[in-house]
Amino acid sequence: MKKITLLLIFTFFAILFSCETSTFQDIEQDPAATTQNNSGSTDNTSGSTSGSTTGSTSGTTTTTPNVTYTTDVKPIITNNCIACHFSGGESPALGTYTQVKNAASAGKLLCTIQAQGCRTMPPSGKMSQANINLILLWKTQGYIQ
Template identity: 45%
Template sequence: MKKCIYIIATAAVLIACESRTYEEISDNTPVPETVTYNKDVKAIIDGNCVSCHSPGAQALTNYTQVKNNIDNIINRISRPNGDPLKMPQSGSLSPAQINIITKWKADGLSEN
């Protein structure tokens, strides 16, 4: 009887455990609507970039600065964890936030 309970308990533990990566459990849903700076991107930049990138040559405090640096921004936010050039330095943006910024570029970098 003890052996049967042990086997059932072990099986339950093994079945209950999942091994899923961050990418599998993160919201990586494509963005269906047109993305604009003021509606979608500004809040991400303000919340994650402006604390370090304001003011100065690498400032990201307005539409023009972000638009003019979009290729570098996408490059830096898309780097793997552990890469010393990954931004933001305080931690990674979510896949959904990266999708929004990437789609903004694909949609033509509209301000409004």
């Protein structure tokens, strides 16, 4: 009986601590989105075209990109979702900005791509955390088209 109790306790804590969480800071500032080259200028590798830049005392420059549907989110949806979720296909349809925005604001899209208690999408497996973070940042920034 003691072995079963210990096994259950261990399993509970293993599951509890193995879950991945994203805080607002993780979503707001993606360190992989910005790199600094040798000349001191900042290269934004996330594909965004605008953003706010802040300096720090260590000499590095960080950029929080403005994530837009057209530049950042649409390519992710096209590559991972649109094969099944087109108008007339699986629900919800994700072919337009409005359809993706409505699915994201309702929570269903974010639940499924994060695999948090919902059916995991895309069917091939959870998409990269970088793509999920871009969609979360798009939501946080107000669904910019």
